[in-house]
Amino acid sequence: MTVDVVQALSRLLSAESLVTDPDVLQAHRNDQAEWAPAGMPCALARPATTSEVRAVLDVARTLRVPVVARGAGSGLSGGANASDGCIVLSLLRMNRVLEVDRRGMLAVVQPGALNAAVKAAAAEHGLWYAPDPASWEFSTIGGNLATNAGGLCCVKYGVTGDAVLGLEVVLADGSVVRTGGRTVKNVAGYDLTRLFVGSEGTLGIITEATLRLRPRPPKATTLLAAFPTLVGAGKAVCDIMGTTRPSLLELMDRTTVRAVEAWKPMGLDVEAAALLLARSDAGGAQGEEEVGVMAAACERAGATFVMNTADEAEGELLMGARRFAYPALEQQGATLLDDVGVPLSRIPELLAAVEHIAAQRGVRIGTFGHAGDGNMHPTVVFDRNDLDAMTRAKQAFDDILHAALDLGGTITGEHGVGSLKRGFLPAQLGSESLHLHRTLKQALDPLGILNPGKLL
């Protein structure tokens, strides 16, 4: 079978586009998810063109071989993990920014382009590609699209899907479909663009994207506040979101702050229950006014410390605390990074539930994340060499998903379902929605060749 697949691929792909070296295959089995299962691919296809992508799907369809698309492999849910005998389809060679239309305020890019490259290309024309997942420096646009990646700025500017005007997609049947277009508004037909965005490679392979660019925002004013209680921090989040438009609103709990202080001492308040970091990019006097509104909300909610700065370098220093959150927790052991979302009003309940789970399971959990969107990353820290600790960590991870669902939330706000959370999807969706998902999958990929075992 493997021989057949490789032979068939070699007939249709250039030599450069096909790799069977076992070491290379080994390196393309996984994304960055802990514990998500990964099989052994039979081949790595590295197409340079849409035609080559189509050729890969033709082989897969003919020989009934799974195709697992991947970008930089920086995913956190196992969405890009290989299944046994699959073809891994790397889009990394299709990495060009094909066009930046300054007056039209859009960019046309290939899926393998790094998010950072798109930002840079936009900046050359004085424009801005907004979506900023934490991985923006090393993740690809294709991966961002596949997971509908979020980030910090989405509290004001939306997620990846909000920045997509159109796509080129190769379907399981080998047809090449264009969705959307180059206009900001477009209601001609179904919103196929949004159907493919976030579908984790299970409905088609995105080979080109037309992305919306924006004017670069003015310089930001940054605020830091410390709270003696989680409830107080949660109240401040609701108040801020209900009265103004922060360009960023992040939370770190005590465990996270202590991890940061242990690794990169910055003089943060390690006794506070939570810190909030917020920004306004309204600019000038209005930026200061917005931050003033935020500061007042923090004080009303019982903050013991509030400071802000319009100095960009100082603002970046403060942001460092948030950027160090995950790597600081990683210093303390193996980590299981969760990605749950709850309605804005229920953040304090989520944080309390996580504390309870940590105590009950006897594990350490640092929680940080995008408070302004209700999207938090409780991160279980454990000793990888302690089997019992690993088991309890995994239980705590699952408990957090249940807690989010109990609060009317979601098992994934921005990382995707992948294989890691597949078992939890039915509990969130319900049987009717799950059935509809399967109907769509069946309609678009009747042979089940596209990333089987992921998402659904």
Next chain:
Amino acid sequence: MTVDVVQALSRLLSAESLVTDPDVLQAHRNDQAEWAPAGMPCALARPATTSEVRAVLDVARTLRVPVVARGAGSGLSGGANASDGCIVLSLLRMNRVLEVDRRGMLAVVQPGALNAAVKAAAAEHGLWYAPDPASWEFSTIGGNLATNAGGLCCVKYGVTGDAVLGLEVVLADGSVVRTGGRTVKNVAGYDLTRLFVGSEGTLGIITEATLRLRPRPPKATTLLAAFPTLVGAGKAVCDIMGTTRPSLLELMDRTTVRAVEAWKPMGLDVEAAALLLARSDAGGAQGEEEVGVMAAACERAGATFVMNTADEAEGELLMGARRFAYPALEQQGATLLDDVGVPLSRIPELLAAVEHIAAQRGVRIGTFGHAGDGNMHPTVVFDRNDLDAMTRAKQAFDDILHAALDLGGTITGEHGVGSLKRGFLPAQLGSESLHLHRTLKQALDPLGILNPGKLL
């Protein structure tokens, strides 16, 4: 057949929920589209609950009868027009705002609620439901969702779909599906919410929507500028969008301005090739600064007149000119209102094409619309009693669609395809995309009972 359908419905619906009075049926045949064909329904169902909606679909499925959902009937593409023998499904009785969650910043509403009612309910809690189609005072949320309606504020705040967190939908098979949820970010599964939004009643019946609310923006500063050339106005639009974030950016051409002046004299410049109306709602000093940036862009682009005001009453007066655009054109004859979109950079070309079409077809066309989104409404004015004029008007309407497509645009930016533009959809989508649309339609509605003959 009609007897069977009515009998079957009467067994499942309350007396109040079923109407067969011919005069009432007659009044429910049409939306507001000119010349879109309309058949005669066999019954009007006015369900009060999701269960009753389901019952209607059960009857439709069993007896293979088309179901045409409608809200206020204010649509402009014939999307809600009856087909012969169909059941018209009015959602007007399901018109409650079920919940406003102030801290969670969301509202849960039934489809028959007016957009205005949702805005009012949000305002009671100090919040804002942003989407503002021109019909907001009399159109329903259900209709807004079915067409993914736009409006004036979407240049900054997005279209209807951008304000939807989740839906309850009754499918053709009678199952009731919940999509999305109550969180701002959610990537658990396919984006089914966006699949139903804009699907014009062809994939399911929306029976509930969870809508995102926002803080009320600060008071707006309004700008008016007059341009001697269309190219100059188009350049100003690009410059403004490329440098700042207007909360509204509207254009009116000379024909439209003259119609407004003829109907409601305001002292507008009737010699200008185009007027631009823009707003910043950044508030305070920043609002004035943003409007200053816009004013400078207008002057650079050759504006002969630029003024702005932070006075709200005066701002509303200026906005009146834009609000009067369509009714003023209606004073001059029958109208065919188009709704095309082009990439931002191509607005001048679209306007020039429309002028050319007007001259060639010997018709009057007033063009106005949402310049900041590239979404324009060229409106053909003609004498309804002159058959030749009607023919030329229809030809001009079609020419405008072709012109938009030639410019890389869309045949509909916010009104929908309905039956009016159905014939043009293949030219925009291409055969592969059209096939995919049909595959989805077939998967969700295999018997074709949901609004057949619309969109696809």
